[in-house]
Amino acid sequence: MSHPAELLTAAQIAAMQGEAKTHLLNPEAQRVSKSLGGATGLGSLGFHQMTVQPGRAYSEYHRHLYEEQCFYILSGQGEAIIEEQRHTIGPGDFLGFPAKGAAHTIVNTGSEPLVMLSARVNLEQDVCDYPRLQKRLYMNGAEEAVVDFVNIRIEGGA
Numbered sequence: 001m002s003h004p005a006e007l008l009t010a011a012q013i014a015a016m017q018g019e020a021k022t023h024l025l026n027p028e029a030q031r032v033s034k035s036l037g038g039a040t041g042l043g044s045l046g047f048h049q050m051t052v053q054p055g056r057a058y059s060e061y062h063r064h065l066y067e068e069q070c071f072y073i074l075s076g077q078g079e080a081i082i083e084e085q086r087h088t089i090g091p092g093d094f095l096g097f098p099a100k101g102a103a104h105t106i107v108n109t110g111s112e113p114l115v116m117l118s119a120r121v122n123l124e125q126d127v128c129d130y131p132r133l134q135k136r137l138y139m140n141g142a143e144e145a146v147v148d149f150v151n152i153r154i155e156g157g158a
Helices: 010-015
Strands: 019-023 026-035 045-052 069-075 078-082 085-089 094-097 104-108 114-121 125-130 135-140 143-148
Touching: 045 104, 094 104, 104 114
Parallel strands: none
Antiparallel strands: 019 026, 026 045, 045 114, 069 094, 069 114, 078 085, 078 104, 125 135, 135 143
């Protein structure tokens, strides 16, 4: 019997080469990501195993305007910073962020790697706000444009 492409065994996941990513707006925000969804052919759903080393955040503090995003903590200890409030997190904890929801990030505050599953809708276009930096990121496929909040113009309206 052949092994179906839709199945990743624990051994296969452990052997996968993760992709190291540093956030474009924060060199201290670093993670290693394994695309489990991509490996099984998922296109609309991004599903990743992320590892964050002690003292690092997985991303700059942000909110998505169109994508939804969630995290399930597998191992390690950390803090979820949600609307500037700090919450201790560990194995078995779940975080869900709807579009236009709370600004957030996750920081590894422990002494071991923080490992979590992350899922999000893979939209071709999204917008991310970075309230601490007062910046907005426009994403269109592989194109990215960062704009300072003071340069955002909203035309029309009442």
